[in-house]
Amino acid sequence: MSIVVSDEWLKERLENSSGKTVVVDTRFELTDPDAGRKAYLDGHIPGAVYLDLNKDLSEKAAKHGGSHPLPDMEMFTAKMGHIGIDHDTTVVIYDQQNDMFAARFWWLLQYAGHEDVHLLDGGFEQWVRAGYNITTEVPKLEATEFKPNFQENAVTDIEEVIEKLANQSATLIDSRSHDRYLGKTEPLYRKAGHIPGAKSFFWKNVLNADGKWKETAELEKNFDSLSKDDEIIVSCGSGVSACPNVLALKSAGFRNVKLYPGSFSDWISYDENNVETKDE
Template structure:
């Protein structure tokens, strides 16, 4: 199933069927949490509504659970309805470029059963490169009833990760850069390295040299060492950059895929948990 949409197709939808398409801007800068909203207010795709990674797509961090825990998904479903999403709505999510935040929202809607959800290939940058219109005008939102149909077995918590790694019942992958995976650098957390047993699949390796997403066949080749019959649990630092890998695995035909939302930031919040720094 395709999970991407190009800017030309989106332009056509907006020109012909705006009432049945909700466009969501999720631009975000981890070093400046207000930057994404400021960019949105300055200019965004016509009709787009803004959702914030930390205010809308994450819950409040606690001692355990990771830096970006999931929000209350019932409240999030209500928020989706308030911005105009129902069963028949096509949702298109964009980032500044092919960044990780659009995939996070795609995954959240995906696990709530909304199938007509797409990530905009190339994001805001690609839209403007094509010369398409942007605006500072805020949209008038029409609330609808979002009926969530939550998909089971899409999320793994720390206990499941431990249990399945102990008996080799799943493969854990780490979506962060190789240097962070190997513990050579760690800009965000007090410990460096990875969850013991995790294999490294850097999320940015999902893209070609020209910056576009790899096609389904190329993604199958990219993940060719991972058997499709085995469950795959995807992690990263805090459950954000793991989401492009979840999307890509689905595009490549993998069905047994889960996200560990807490990821490395949750793992190291327990002092007894070991951290590895060698290739696995």
């Protein structure tokens, strides 16, 4: 089954109660952290529960580790059980459109060893466009036990990034816009540019002009300058917009793919680390 599912598929599954399903709303705005929860309360897909990037899908930022560090995984595991996710659960995640926050939660569940997790193509906007029902009713949660099986080979840290860039044993990609990669603009951080050695792969390039996810052949073309035999480390600003690229790489047949959660915001928290401002 594809990682990305259609609104028609989800509607039919919910109507027919075909298998245990948990739907998760991850809408969020970096410039207005309360906007996603407000949007959820104003209307969401029936049965959906809300998870917040800052409160549920990341840890509070510290000096090092980036601006959206991974959440405390013991706490994350408890929350998954609390919202009804266990080994037998199909999880469907949506964002406003095909945004980065749904992919972040997808990656976290994959990291925790839960494979039956999918993204709703087109997100909430597509669901509304299709004319399907929305509700303001917050569902009653049926708690269960989520037993993680952490995939430690799915994640890396700054020490490993430095080592593998030095010995050229992995390829590092930067998922931010090309202008941010080149340091022409930087809306969030005190330094502009990218980690030396990183290659530019803007995360929105995995989407079609209409915002839908590209098919497998198109994703393979997007990444055709990379080798499927190499280890690919995916970064961005803070480990969030990198996640759509991780998903796209997996969909395109890349197997040795790691997320660098700290990404550029972690890199520049160490004064001794240089930044680059030219294409590589």
